[in-house]
Amino acid sequence: MKISHYFEWEDHITGGHYQSVQNQRRILDTRDIEYTTEPRLDVDVLHLNNLGPKSLFYARCARRKSVSVVVHAHQTAEDFRESFAFSNQLSKPLRPYLEYGYSLADRLICPSEHNRRVIDTYTDVPKTVISNGFDHERLDGFEALRETYLERYDLEPPVVFNVGHVIERKGLSSFVETAREQPDLTFAWFGYINPTNGWTGRLLKSKTTRKIVQSAPENCVFTGYVDDIRGAFAAGDIFFFPTKNENEGMALLEAMSCGAPPVVRDIPTFEWLEDGETCLKTDSEFGRCIERLTADEFRRRLGRNAAEKSREFRLENIGDQLVDLYAEVAG
Numbered sequence: 553m554k555i556s557h558y559f560e561w562e563d564h565i566t567g568g569h570y571q572s573v574q575n576q577r578r579i580l581d582t583r584d585i586e587y588t589t590e591p592r593l594d595v596d597v598l599h600l601n602n603l604g605p606k607s608l609f610y611a612r613c614a615r616r617k618s619v620s621v622v623v624h625a626h627q628t629a630e631d632f633r634e635s636f637a638f639s640n641q642l643s644k645p646l647r648p649y650l651e652y653g654y655s656l657a658d659r660l661i662c663p664s665e666h667n668r669r670v671i672d673t674y675t676d677v678p679k680t681v682i683s684n685g686f687d688h689e690r691l692d693g694f695e696a697l698r699e700t701y702l703e704r705y706d707l708e709p710p711v712v713f714n715v716g717h718v719i720e721r722k723g724l725s726s727f728v729e730t731a732r733e734q735p736d737l738t739f740a741w742f743g744y745i746n747p748t749n750g751w752t753g754r755l756l757k758s759k760t761t762r763k764i765v766q767s768a769p770e771n772c773v774f775t776g777y778v779d780d781i782r783g784a785f786a787a788g789d790i791f792f793f794p795t796k797n798e799n800e801g802m803a804l805l806e807a808m809s810c811g812a813p814p815v816v817r818d819i820p821t822f823e824w825l826e827d828g829e830t831c832l833k834t835d836s837e838f839g840r841c842i843e844r845l846t847a848d849e850f851r852r853r854l855g856r857n858a859a860e861k862s863r864e865f866r867l868e869n870i871g872d873q874l875v876d877l878y879a880e881v882a883g
Contacts, residue, residue: 723794
């Protein structure tokens, strides 16, 4: 079996979307599945991870040649909103574009049940839920970096933290306002402040994002890009993830695996998390939840539970699902 595992604009996409593709390729590598990263039709399955125009072209060609097409449903118009400048306006034409693109697939891969329900409103193409998972080996040795990263960013434990792009959809305003309400705690957001590097990043970052970051209180630190992501998980104690819309949330899985109990917004995406056991959920009272987790014993208990739950999402535990799907659609 041979797979064309294509990720259009691969050199320009970062964050969880990029890491999900790397996770898939690691699964293929460990299971000795032959694949190419180029869009090809002399294969058994064409797997598309980003629906740019080139991907749509190859999807149409594959259907004419009876090559099975699998598309990863990383993107929704709902998830696109509040991400960067003009994203709210662009989300309107994005919806019919994605509806058409997803309709070209023989099978759609959805990273969560919530994402599947959303994509059900786009197309009736058959769907399979397979978590993006996370590569726990990528985090090996994170504990040793704690003091280095606490000192580098002048952080005082317990550190309330987030990891990922600094955008409003991820709950930026809630993060900053909660920090303002709790001046005795240190809040740190590790990750890109611009969606891309250089002048394009400055252009795409919305005025709202810039204003919120610039007005953040002194106890709220934005580190920018972190050269070793393990350092973020080493320095953090309470993972604060007030995202408004998420297809799954890889940083959440990684934080849980490192024993950081999460505080999340109570949205359908996180229905698999049990409030009070593997996380704390709330619609708005984030400060109260974080205050509860400043108690060492409670924080450690939830952290242990979260780490145990995260094991279900390790790549070795989801890899067979992806390989079995390829075999099924290839016939």
